[in-house]
Amino acid sequence: MRIGVLGAGQLGRMLALAGYPLAKTFTFYDMSGNPSAGVGEVIIDKEGSNLDEFLARVDVVTYEFEHLPVAIAERIAESKPVHPVPRALQVCQNREAEKTLFGNLGIPTPQWRMADSADALRQAAERLGCPVVAKSNTEGYDGKGQAVLRSPEDAEQAWNAIGHDRLMVEKFVEFTREVSIIAVRGTDGDVAFYPIAENVHHEGILRYSIAPAPSLSRELEEKADGYIRALLNELDYVGVLALELFETADGLVANEMAPRVHNSGHWTMEGAMTSQFENHIRAVAGHPLGNTAARGLSCMVNIIGEHGEINRILELPYAHLHLYAKEERPGRKLGHVNVLADSYEELKWRVRNVAQFLPGSPELDCSLTRSAV
Amino acid sequence: MRIGVLGAGQLGRMLALAGYPLAKTFTFYDMSGNPSAGVGEVIIDKEGSNLDEFLARVDVVTYEFEHLPVAIAERIAESKPVHPVPRALQVCQNREAEKTLFGNLGIPTPQWRMADSADALRQAAERLGCPVVAKSNTEGYDGKGQAVLRSPEDAEQAWNAIGHDRLMVEKFVEFTREVSIIAVRGTDGDVAFYPIAENVHHEGILRYSIAPAPSLSRELEEKADGYIRALLNELDYVGVLALELFETADGLVANEMAPRVHNSGHWTMEGAMTSQFENHIRAVAGHPLGNTAARGLSCMVNIIGEHGEINRILELPYAHLHLYAKEERPGRKLGHVNVLADSYEELKWRVRNVAQFLPGSPELDCSLTRSAV
Structure with a gap:
């Protein structure tokens, strides 16, 4: 094929x-x-x-x-x-459509309003209660076309800075961590879920994904499975779908979805029985889905901007290197390293060993480092 | 690069x-x-x-x-x-050179003699004691250019059947199983060994490789490591080398070597921390070698001649499919399936589940099926 x-x-x-x-x-x-x-x-x-x-x-x-x-x-x-169906593209390119779909399917989201003018933005900020984040409704990704309003007074400046004629305004969510769930749906409607990953961003770029996410309750895992299943079925979706979520004191809140294989699923290459890439191909080609179970504990470390000391990383017996054969450039994703371990404590130290050879890698600041495991 | x-x-x-x-x-x-x-x-x-x-x-x-x-x-x-050095090719293309090298390095082989005529073949068979196997000294592989002599009387017929002017004559070895060791040597002389695999051939073609080989003594493993290390160092070899061995009542006896990645190492793709393929590339490119440790227990099942029921195999949660995108033809290697398990008992049953979807697969006849594990 x-x-x-x-x-x-x-x-x-x-x-x-x-x-x-x-x-x-x-x-x-x-x-x-x-x-x-x-x-x-x-x-x-x-x-x-x-x-x-x-x-x-x-x-x-x-x-x-x-x-x-x-x-x-x-x-x-x-x-x-x-595959996936073009409607998935449409939804993912329009924040209003995406959040509306989430709402229709009972998937919790931050409170949001739309604004078509600086004045409407101010009113939205007042109604929602600051801080809020304003985002261009279309054409925005990787943190571009966004502004934070600490007070409704910031509306005029934010409106001008973003320079779009329709904004989504979201109330800030107090979250303990960012997580994502990746699932795949076959042409026969069969669905398989990967374990949820915990994601660490730095300057708007994903830096680490730990999977399975440490100390995640079975209840939240099942909630997330239900949310992404609802999306997959509603869209009659075929292939891999990623859903980014915030974990809050009140449970999971959806941020956004991506209708494709996702950076927070790169750990599956060595960390799961079947990678997200193989499962996407299986789905698109009409094959049965592959086993999504984890093989031990994993952390994906992104290589951003510079390659660092590649040979030092290749010396580490628990590290798997995946380069994209791209030229170095600030902020560019050049590759990733999948780190495997049998315990989270071991994983944490191994990730730090890898990160020391990657210039500009932020500290691993995640649930593992914020509490004893 | x-x-x-x-x-x-x-x-x-x-x-x-x-x-x-x-x-x-x-x-x-x-x-x-x-x-x-x-x-x-x-x-x-x-x-x-x-x-x-x-x-x-x-x-x-x-x-x-x-x-x-x-x-x-x-x-x-x-x-x-x-890489590897051309001398490795030379040795592997000439049985006499190969067995002589084995002998020089203290690697046990079957008893052998060379024969340049039907008469010399008869004499060799008499001296060694039948049965013996006669093989063309050069240009023979995959069981071609060979004949078995049950008695010295078979010499004339065997000589004519093989049709070469120089033969190696080997005394039959009573072996309990066939095994192979794969190792890799880097440009800096560093050497890493994969666990030994047990191999099952059928009609001259490898069908199954189980790794790590069940019930192999630590002593034999170390012997094999020593043999292949001696070859790697003697040849100043860079890359992956495979050495096929017979396990006998008296220990290991070398059959032949292959100066390349080897079918009996395909299990390493999911079954080892670093595959033989990645390690060969690492070596050839001058990188540090990768971790050769096993990840659980594996069996590689070759897909020979016909693809069989691919979708049924893809349904099995412990099977990893690797197709070569080749047309079906009797005896042709079309792909392989790597089966993973946590125990040999489980592995045995899983392999049988896979084999049922591959037409013409022989019974799994190996140390696991000949004795209780």
């Missing part, structure tokens, strides 16, 4: 590396002019005029990022199966 | 899939006209006239099979590093 991937970055690369052992071949469709996948055939098409050439080479289409024109996905869907 | 691979079959494919995460790229040099690697760039050159084109595209060269002209490896070594 010939699989077409919209986008040609590291996620597409890892999808291909997981798909070759299932006898799939890969063609990437790149609209950025700067593909990095480095495996399989790449069609570069910045103007979107060579879509037919791409389609002639593939049997089924999936994507590695959600910020692509929905019209393209819909046009593809007229001639080839597209 | 750009790695060149002589040969473009499934071993090269799996080397590449293990090497991309280390940011290596791959170019294959195929002299068969029928490459199957399916990843990376392939230069097809049946006449051997485009070697320079290949060399211009690579920084270092390795190989995936040992039956290639030594002259080509030597010619390459004049301009690029070649």
Whole structure:
């Protein structure tokens, strides 16, 4: 089976590396002019005029990022199966649609309002109670197009700074940690859940994912399973879906979802029986889903901006290196290291050993370091 | 780093899939006209006239099979590093050289003699005591160019059947099982050993490898480590080396070696901390070696001739599928399934579950099935 991937970055690369052992071949469709996948055939098409050439080479289409024109996905869907369904793209590109869907499915979210003017933003901030965060309703990701309002007085400045004509305004959530759940749904409707991961961000970029998340109650795990199952079924979704959540004193609160394999699931490459990449390919290709159980305890450490001392990391007997073959650039994801251990205490120390060879890695500040395990 | 691979079959494919995460790229040099690697760039050159084109595209060269002209490896070594060293090829292409090297290093072998005529073959059979096996000294592999002599009277017929002008004659070894050890040596001389695997052949083709080999004494494991270490050091070898051995009442007896990643090491993909493929790439590229420890118990099941019921295998939560994207043909290696378990008893049953979906799979006849574990 010939699989077409919209986008040609590291996620597409890892999808291909997981798909070759299932006898799939890969063609990437790149609209950025700067593909990095480095495996399989790449069609570069910045103007979107060579879509037919791409389609002639593939049997089924999936994507590695959600910020692509929905019209393209819909046009593809007229001639080839597209998984996940284009509606998932639509929802993920529009915060109002996403939060509305969450609400309709009973998935808790922060309180939110929409604002179409600086004045409406001020009113929203007053009603919700500051601090609030204002986000462009569309076209925003990786923390771009956002502003925090400490007081309703900040509305004018925030409105101008963001420079969009429609904002979502969310009440701040007091959370103890950020977690994410990744699940996969097959063409037959079968669903499998990975253990929840605890995520550590630094300057808006994911730095660490620990899985299974330490000390997570069975009750919360089941809640999260229920939330993501509801999304998968509602969207008649095929493939891997990621849902980011905050853990709060009142339970889980959904932040956002990503209709693709996700950085917080990279630990599954050595840390689960079947990786998220293989499971996405299995789903898209119509195969049975693979076992999502964890193999021991894992922490994924992102390599950001600089490669650091790669050979020192390769010396560590518990570390698995995954490079994306990209040039160094500040803030750029260049690879990740999966660290394995049999206990969380061991995991914590091993992660610190890895991080010392990665310049600019923040301290591991997570539930493991904030309390005795 | 750009790695060149002589040969473009499934071993090269799996080397590449293990090497991309280390940011290596791959170019294959195929002299068969029928490459199957399916990843990376392939230069097809049946006449051997485009070697320079290949060399211009690579920084270092390795190989995936040992039956290639030594002259080509030597010619390459004049301009690029070649790992393993071409002398390893030379030794593996000549049974007399191989067994002589084993003997020089104190590695036990079956008793053997050379024969240059039907008459000499008869004499060798008489001296060694039948049964013996006669094998062409060069150009023989996968059980081709061999004949068994039950009595010295069979010499004339065997000589004619093999049709070579120089044969190695080996006394039959009474063995309890076949095992293999795989080790890797880095550019700095560092050596790492995988646990020994027990191998089950059927009609001359490897069908199952169980690792770590059940009930193997620590003493024999250390012997095998010593044998392969001696070979690695004597050859100043860089990369993965496999050594096939018979376990007998008197200890281990060496059969033959392969200067490459080996089918009996495919279990390492999910069954060891670092796969043989990654470790070969690490060695060839001058990186530190990876951890060779087992992750639980594994059995590799080869997919031979027909793919069988792939979707049924994908349903099994303990099975990992690796396909080579090759067309079905009797006796052809099409892929393998790595089965994981926590106990040998569990492993045995799981392997049988997998084998039922692979037509023509022989019964699992090994130390696990011949005795209670």
